[in-house]
Amino acid sequence: MRSSLPALRATLAAIAATFSFASLAKAQFAPAPAPITRAPHVATVPSPRAGSCHNGQSFERFLADLKQKAAAEGVSQRAIAEASPYLVYDQGIVNRDRGQRVFGQLFTEFAGRMAATYRMQNGQQHIRTYAAAFARAEKEYGVPPAVIAAFWGLESDFGANMGNLPTLRSLVSLAYDCRRSERFQGETIAALKIIDRGDLSPSEMIGSWAGELGQTQFLPTHYVNYAVDYDGDGRRNLLRSGPDVIGSTANYIASGLKWRRGEPWLEEIRLPQDFPWEQADLTIKAPRSKWTSLGVIYPDGRQLPSDNLQASVLLPMGRNGPAFLAYANFAAYTEWNNSLIYSTTAGYLASRIAGAPPMRRPAGPVAQLPFNEIKELQQLLVRAGFDVGKVDGVLGQQSRTAIKAMQLKYGLPADSWPTADLLARMRGGARAQAGPVQ
Structure with missing residues (x-):
């Protein structure tokens, strides 16, 4: 591979x-x-x-x-x-x-490549090879081996590709x-x-x-603040020492990204057709008991625990794509890298390394607007009074929030996913607001 x-x-x-x-x-x-x-x-x-x-x-x-x-x-x-x-x-x-x-890519395409079976298996093999270091890191920092291994695999393919400059x-x-x-x-x-x-x-x-x-791509400030000597040679060598990579990455995730010991990070779920799509938002946190009452289940049909553990519903590709429960620890992923595609892929790969089954594929193709149309949609959202940050064709959280607001306005399923229907309606609204051409 x-x-x-x-x-x-x-x-x-x-x-x-x-x-x-x-x-x-x-x-x-x-x-x-x-x-x-x-x-x-x-x-x-x-x-x-x-x-x-x-x-x-x-x-x-x-x-x-x-x-x-x-x-x-x-x-x-x-x-x-x-x-x-x-x-x-x-x-x-x-x-x-x-x-x-900048170009866009569907989450399922990116995750299909980056969380491929060979990388999951390589992560599991590294956990076996460095079992003592992983066990020590989990005991000291509370970060599961699969979480460390997923970042290790995504960032450098376990040290094979660290850059050449x-x-x-x-x-x-x-x-x-x-x-x-x-x-x-x-x-x-x-x-x-x-x-x-x-x-x-x-x-x-x-x-x-x-x-x-290094093998988990630390900025120098993170290297200085979080690198630890886990092999006992007196150096913190994140380029060559597997134990140092494991301990340092665990320290950064726990201390820098505020990982919560013993709690989950990301789980795939299945949503009912009548789910209130506007509730699917990382900014909306609710106990699992609420999601259970709304018909949320695991992909194999099992019920969620009806408890008070807080989670958000995450739809990286809208209502027709995969669905996840994102727990408090998912914030560590978005802090590590604020690209939603990357952070969701990293969390998904960690779950796979930990033993979760592959995610369900969408029932049909999920349409994605091309870059220039996402950028046009952002421009229309700005004209409508929304702050989307930089108008750059990148679907960030601010753009997703604004899209959801306009979907609600037009009576569309408010899943924060940009569609041709929404773009057409906003174009029509902009033309109506401009009035007849003189």
Whole structure:
């Protein structure tokens, strides 16, 4: 099944644009090379506008100031000197960041590829191989092995594909660029701290183009704050040590993402035809007893526990697609990566690794609006007074909320899924509001 990875690279690189900035490179599946042993040459020079947010400072002046900030935060001059040959600007990294194309993909297509049987089985095998580390992590942090293994598989295919670019070059280039300068200045300083405490050398820092490191793709700030030495060698090595990857990922999920010990995260369900679709929303939380009273059951017909455990009904493809109960722990997935497709896939893969059956396929094809029509729908929603965030053709939570409101207005099933019917009605409404052409 490894042969399927090259075909995914272009797809996932495009989907990465729908992810949070911290996850832009998580879907890169390029082969991981051996660490470079010498400083890379400067590939390109900054564009004329690159320093506009730094009072026109040259990159060299900006870098000198950044090194001073790092020293003020406790980074040693030794570590700064070791890293300096790698702190070079690459306009190609910035171009890549700014040039990401967005395209949509149905959840069932994405999950079918990324939560495929081979990856589920690989996750189960890794749990057996590292049984002691997984057991320790669950005892100390309360995070089940399947949850850790799912992220491990999705982020790097268990270390096979961690990226192939010098991390320091990526970070400092994005720090000098004006789009997210402050954030990446902090990430660059965090990378220097990783070097300073002896976890990785500058030449070992090879990862994604957005500066993430290791087998579960940690940003340097997460590496500094949550990486733990689980193999006892005195280093936190998330590139080479399976136990360190397991313990560190569990620590981040538990401490950074507030995982709730002993609680579920995502379960597939079946909804009745007369379900009140407007109730299917991650912002609406209710006890399972309420969902039971509305006719929600498991896919095999079993009843849900009629208890007070809070959950939301999640329809990643509207009422004609799969349905899930998303529990409080599902928030850890959306915090890890705010793409609904990615987070739902990660939760689903974890459930599969833990032993859940494959999800039911939709009874028929689920129509999806093309990118340009989703963008047009967003524009119409903005004209109707809704805040959808960025009008970018990406179906985020704000867009879904606005879509549901308009579905209710037009008497359509309010499942937050954009349809040709809704678009046609909104086009008609916009024409009526504009009045006759003079």
